[in-house]
Amino acid sequence: MLRSCTAGLRSLWALRGGREGVPRLSTDLQPAPVSPGSRAAKMDRKRLFSAEKVIHTDCALPNPSWSKDLKLLFDQFMKKCEDGSWERLPSYRHRSTQISEDFKTYFLEQKPVKEGRLSQVRLFTRGFEDGLGFEYVIFKNNDEKRTVCLFQGGPYLQGIPGFLHGGAIATIIDTALGLCATVPGEAVMTANLNINFKRPVPLCSVVVINSQLDKLEGRKLFVSCNVQSVDEKTLYSEATGLFIKLDPEKKSF
Amino acid sequence: MLRSCTAGLRSLWALRGGREGVPRLSTDLQPAPVSPGSRAAKMDRKRLFSAEKVIHTDCALPNPSWSKDLKLLFDQFMKKCEDGSWERLPSYRHRSTQISEDFKTYFLEQKPVKEGRLSQVRLFTRGFEDGLGFEYVIFKNNDEKRTVCLFQGGPYLQGIPGFLHGGAIATIIDTALGLCATVPGEAVMTANLNINFKRPVPLCSVVVINSQLDKLEGRKLFVSCNVQSVDEKTLYSEATGLFIKLDPEKKSF
Numbered sequence: 001m002l003r004s005c006t007a008g009l010r011s012l013w014a015l016r017g018g019r020e021g022v023p024r025l026s027t028d029l030q031p032a033p034v035s036p037g038s039r040a041a042k043m044d045r046k047r048l049f050s051a052e053k054v055i056h057t058d059c060a061l062p063n064p065s066w067s068k069d070l071k072l073l074f075d076q077f078m079k080k081c082e083d084g085s086w087e088r089l090p091s092y093r094h095r096s097t098q099i100s101e102d103f104k105t106y107f108l109e110q111k112p113v114k115e116g117r118l119s120q121v122r123l124f125t126r127g128f129e130d131g132l133g134f135e136y137v138i139f140k141n142n143d144e145k146r147t148v149c150l151f152q153g154g155p156y157l158q159g160i161p162g163f164l165h166g167g168a169i170a171t172i173i174d175t176a177l178g179l180c181a182t183v184p185g186e187a188v189m190t191a192n193l194n195i196n197f198k199r200p201v202p203l204c205s206v207v208v209i210n211s212q213l214d215k216l217e218g219r220k221l222f223v224s225c226n227v228q229s230v231d232e233k234t235l236y237s238e239a240t241g242l243f244i245k246l247d248p249e250k251k252s253f
Numbered sequence: 254m255l256r257s258c259t260a261g262l263r264s265l266w267a268l269r270g271g272r273e274g275v276p277r278l279s280t281d282l283q284p285a286p287v288s289p290g291s292r293a294a295k296m297d298r299k300r301l302f303s304a305e306k307v308i309h310t311d312c313a314l315p316n317p318s319w320s321k322d323l324k325l326l327f328d329q330f331m332k333k334c335e336d337g338s339w340e341r342l343p344s345y346r347h348r349s350t351q352i353s354e355d356f357k358t359y360f361l362e363q364k365p366v367k368e369g370r371l372s373q374v375r376l377f378t379r380g381f382e383d384g385l386g387f388e389y390v391i392f393k394n395n396d397e398k399r400t401v402c403l404f405q406g407g408p409y410l411q412g413i414p415g416f417l418h419g420g421a422i423a424t425i426i427d428t429a430l431g432l433c434a435t436v437p438g439e440a441v442m443t444a445n446l447n448i449n450f451k452r453p454v455p456l457c458s459v460v461v462i463n464s465q466l467d468k469l470e471g472r473k474l475f476v477s478c479n480v481q482s483v484d485e486k487t488l489y490s491e492a493t494g495l496f497i498k499l500d501p502e503k504k505s506f
Contacts, residue, residue: 121409124418156380157377158374165376165377166443167421167425171424173420193450
């Protein structure tokens with residue numbers, strides 16, 4: 001029998017250092033900053049001296065599978081980053097042993113994952129080999145409270161023949177909206193996702209997802225986005241999202 | 254420059270035999286039935302005598318990665334199939350060369366996919382190795398217009414640590430609702446997906462997705478579902494979907 005999610009997350013928070021830092025629960029995780037002397041720092045040192053190697057490869061950078069369109073857009077946005085108005089958000093696959101160690105007790109208590117599987121845990125959007133799945137990079141403009149996601153969906157994301165699966169589009173929309181709603185140091189979770197699919201997205205084409213924070217009401221963050229072709233002539237999808245800021249004191253949903 | 258989706262689908266329809274059969278565009282594709290003497294039958298014969306092998310492995314059957322809970326539920330529903338009230342829907346990965354051949358011209362005309370990639374095209378939900386991604390089987394009750402999807406989300410589907418990515422849940426919901434809306438011989442496409450995420454789903458746990466057809470208005474199919482734990486004590490998500498029946502004569506969205 002599985003324990004309740006609240007109890008599960010309590011274990012997660014405890015494992016991640018409790019009061020030492022706000023848990024990082026955005027949909028596109030990054031390694032948390034480590035304060036010297038903290039429990040996390042001690043864990044990091046332990047890892048450094050263990051036989052296992054911590055690997056953090058930033059996947060939000062060009063690789064040979066990126067099309068000309070994707071590379072061109074990436075370069076344009078990197079130029080916009082030069083004056084500090086925009087920033088590129090790094091993105092990690094979580095192939096490292098850090099995940100296994102941090103959540104070992106959690107998984108073992110829940111018992112849904114066999115121990116041999118722990119090292120196989122990966123972020124959904126980064127679990128594919130280069131070019132086969134989700135190739136994307138997200139740029140954020142904090143002043144304007146918006147993000148731009150450049151996305152190329154690979155041949156493993158097929159739904160109807162020749163086009164992306166609706167679930168793959170929902171996945172990249174959830175990721176883009178989640179990062180638009182996330183402020184560094186705060187954790188958010190998706191509460192609602194409402195997507196209008198206007199036209200199917202051709203497999204392996206590049207699309208641009210413009211997201212913006214529309215409203216903030218207490219712990220509720222209302223965001224919206226559209227998915228367009230590179231030339232902005234085709235509107236593929238429109239979506240709204242509601243994300244909830246997690247309260248690290250309450251440690252419940 | 255990519256051609257319009259309408260033009261793209263026109264090519265697909267032509268390649269799949271045009272008037273000989275209604276195109277099969279559900280989100281969980283199966284090999285189309287082949288009439289003797291048809292173009293598809295000729296293509297199949299050609300494949301049989303070519304060096305390349307046509308592989309259609311039904312993935313909606315137990316494999317060693319299935320948990321005890323999933324196997325148990327599978328057996329229960331297989332018993333319900335015995336009197337014909339329920340049926341198990343097969344599901345294919347599309348690793349076969351059939352996909353490459355059928356859509357070769359289409360892809361080459363669209364030019365988003367390099368020729369070397371054609372053999373890599375896979376159905377999104379079936380592109381993972383056994384146990385790492387989406388393990389699921391869908392049972393349908395045609396009289397009651399409902400489906401039950403038994404789903405186990407593997408370690409490659411992680412969002413927040415220890416839980417499934419919202420996009421992975423959206424993907425299996427899209428698949429389950431799409432098949433609930435699909436009548437054999439008809440093609441549907443997702444027009445809207447509205448998901449309320451109530452609680453995060455623990456990684457590698459088993460959930461049950463109950464879907465039903467609520468309303469049929471012309472070409473519009475309104476469906477809804479809930480995602481629950483095996484013991485039905487935890488409601489993880491609720492969703493509604495709008496699917497559109499495609500009109501093979503119009504060949505447009």
